[in-house]
Amino acid sequence: MVTKRSSIDQQAWWKKLKEHRYIRLFLFILFAVFTYALLVSNVIPQSLEIESGGVAPEDIRSPVTVENRAETERLQQEASNNVSPVYTVRPRFAENQIERINDIFQSVRVIQADVREQESLADQTDSNEEYSAEDQLAALNERLPMEAVDQLSETTLYTLLAASASDLEVAQDTATSAVFELMNEEISIDSVEEAKNQVEENVRITTTRYLLENAMVDVARYGITANFLFDEQATVEAREEAVEAVEPAVIREGQILVEEGQVITGEIYEQLTLVGLTEEVSPLYPLLGLALIIFLLVVMLAYYMNDAQTSLRSNNTHLLMYIIIYMITLVLLRLVSYLYALDIAGITYIAPVAVGTMLITILLQSRVAIFTSFIFSIAAAIMFNEQSTGMMDYSFGIFVFFSGLAGVFFLNKSTRMVNLLKTGALVSITSVLIAGALILLKNVPFGMIDIGLHIGFAAAGGLIAVILVSGILPFLEAGFGVLSTSRLIELSNPNNKLLRKILLEAPGTYHHSVVVANLAESACEAIGANGLLARVGAYYHDIGKTRRPQFFIENQMKMENPHDKLSPHLSKNIIIAHPYDGAEMLRQEKIPKELIDIAEQHHGTTLLKFFYYKAKENGDDVKEEEFRYPGPKARSKESAIVGVADSVEAAVRAMQQPTMEKIESLVKKIINDRLEDGQFDECDLTLRELHIASKSMCETLKGTFHSRIDYPDEEDIKKVKGLAK
Template structure:
């Protein structure tokens, strides 16, 4: 399984270069995030984010106060700020340079950058000019600072302030100085909030969905030029990665291990005596099925739709017929999962789910139609049912797809699917004889064939020992009903009963059921010789069955159905004629004891059928008493020690045999003519 699937899980590598032309459509094999494209998308979103601002209206009042303070200092230095009530008169500098020096020492930092010419202009201006300039500057600063001023708008606002001052009724020098002072007092009052902006941008980045390359998404179309963007996407999805990726190898190993453990659980149902043989048989069927799957998948790469010709039901039909239904269902699941990988050429993923569903439905249709009793003609019918189910699945899948239906392609696929069912049936019929012969498997079909009265041994039994043949048929009816009641193989019990006394054909007249209108030959021979003749029939029958190459299960039934029971009649006859007591071991069957439930139940049915004939007027009470006595005698004699039958099952066997016998020995109405003959007699 691992080797066959390995090729289908290895990542595809492509030899593609920049600006080359794509030879076919290239789709992404995985779903993965394109991190580089995601970062570019986030950067674009961040660039579109408007920064957050903080408004500081108190700046307007501050700047007005600075203007007032400036003119107050001018007046103070010019001797205008001193009041008449001051105890000390401010000493007014006499020269303009001294006034400028003192003014610079007193000015705040915000207006200290004014040029010396501007300061000298205000120091030398008349009080009237200074008053007009003061009122104009304060009004302009107040009006403009009450509006929002960003850093970007500062230059334009200063030009507006300069324009307003230029229109004032001032001389040229004072007007120029006033314009400079006004511009120095205009500052931004609407600032970027760094933290709020950063938080806003972070939210935008988080809201940007990652750029994903989806599985199956076409990255480049056939004939398209491979540009850098396409090349980058191909690299992201791993189609250009030349490094060995070991993960698919480990992933496939885990997949195979899980399926193997799953199958091992269901294989526990194999019988202990044939466990190795069943395992080898199952392994052979599994290998053959996977081989067929792999072969068809190789052709699927060159011919689209031929995958539907796959005889998907072949493996499960063989397992169902040769082993058991429970294991066949489990195998159908495994084949479906395996096939979904083997036929993944039409999908970019590892699993082709639609084709896996096709295999699963095909397998289950065959299993459930075959049922419990399988004959070869029913295998062909199962193939027809599989064909119908296959076509229905293809129609369902095609209609569920979101797109236009290509009716021509659909017709071809349905044709392949129809042939698939018949191909599976033909292969199953052809391979079954090889498996049955090679592994000595006793399948249901084989049992049905062996139950045919035209089989040479059954015809020999009917012709040479008709009483034994009738006895075997009666035993078969009893054993089959009892086995079905306890969950054993009823069909095996029936067929085994047909052949269990075939050894009596060697000396048929030494057995009472074949002695019609003749003396009993045992009356003329010694008990020891009678014992030898009677005991030999079990082993003669086993040899005859082996010579005709019948399955081991049937041979074992013939050899073990008497176990090591005692021939009581001849044992007591020998003791009555002997002076010394004869040991029981001399008159016991050599065995072996019954190894299976079927053999044990056939032994009980054999003894019951023979004994019930000795009852003169059988009644339900007499029949039940006899059946339970025979079972108890065998139980106490240890005849069930080597098989897995339980006391509860023995009770069910007793009840079932009694019910069957009551149906055979039911009372009949005597007709008047029969009654008259009886009276005359």
């Protein structure tokens, strides 16, 4: 029988080991090492025995998406080289050249002014000195820039020096106008001579004097220069823009790098090396990547377990059970992954992915199961990557995630087979829906047979998960002493050996326990505690009374009270022994620890007032501590509530003509007495919860002790009939 098997908590070796300071660290390391060992084969890169110049034995696709930096740089260099040099018109050049022409004419006017001044001085002094044309030319050359001296002929300069002021004005206007007009157009270095010829033509059209015409042409030709020049900054910017516009050369995941029978050129071999398909690539990076992912998962899991209000926070037995469930699920997924070899469409959807989340939900907590479904999805995405070109098959990871969540959300608290089958059906429906969604997202034309296989395998996976859960669950419950809903329901069966023992040997105690169970269950459910645990705990809390049932008043039917003939000390010892006798009996029958704690703690360290005061009346020198239960005090909400319900039921049963007002006053008094006595110090019951529990018990008692019609007896009926006659 499952109930007779010893749980791991009752094994001496585990009792010592689970309290070791490093046991949690070891369990998390076990989690990480097992996960790494199971997934490492899926991340080791597949190296091909190929060499440059050889022939590809098959179509080779890229397993990853990666940028080909060498090709990107080549394309960028090519784009930069294709950008022609940028030339721009320099508007300032036209103004500069006009200033140079004006400077020539201004210099001529200065020399002419100097000549007139010299001639005036000569007339005044009757001197024969003359300012010769050669001297004028020399003076002009000194004033003009070397470039102008080199480009303007002496004839032009003599002509300008000999011209009148009005002629100079006309010549200056004509030359500057012609130059300004032409310099506002693009004049490249190659077209400078053509522009000079054009300005010459323009000047000759507008002049009539031959000598002055040639001089103006010479000056205008001098004023023409290239203004459409190479712009280095603009060229650099244009080339940078061209480089930035180049799309990176990316090798896409799934891209065919070489077809079967194709020669592997040096360029193709470099691409194969880049995506990690040649022997030149070390597998170190993927192995380190997997180790880092698992490390992060373990850290997140440890942080979550430490932060969440669950038994996993401090109970190493439950942590070990969690890891075993995790390992069982991953082993099942690994076994299913080998079905790839059958090459049947969608066969991996048969994986019973909801096994782990359902077991964790039943045995531990649903929130932990939801978090674990995320871990399962990552592990499955890596494990089922054989048909994916990358390291992870994200679509299968999504399938596992949603199927696992379905196992959490649709699981009924009752684990009877009917309810498990309902859950399995809902998990199957969810798996079918997510499988269908993934088929649609791939946008690949599947045949009807393939679609049917995908859906069929997904549906089968949910049912297989339920079958496995129903088979594994009893072993985990027994092996780890987990008090699941199904175990509690099993222990609440009246045909249970211990419950039948109470019914047959102490019927009054059995009735008392049933009433206490009703009170405790309703109160626990009202404050959010485990009502079913409280009910079953109440059934067994007084099992110790079966050793001496006649010493307890509820079993003294039409018999003398044996305590009347015993000393208070002996009576006290008999009464105080029953919680610990009961705990020992429950341990012998391998009853879960939570129920043993309720039996042992329901009286806490309360005082046996009746026998204490009886001893004092007898004149005995007694201390209050001698008549107190040795404890321990209640350490859970359920134990505390069962203890209150036990006192309330006994006190109400002893009341004469109970009313609701009396009952409410009594319940409050019992709770206040226990509170002041410190009986709730070791459990996390709040004052608000105690108030709610009090109201709940009063409501329950109201239904038990409701007023009844006082039916007349036979004599009263005869009297009434006689009066009627």
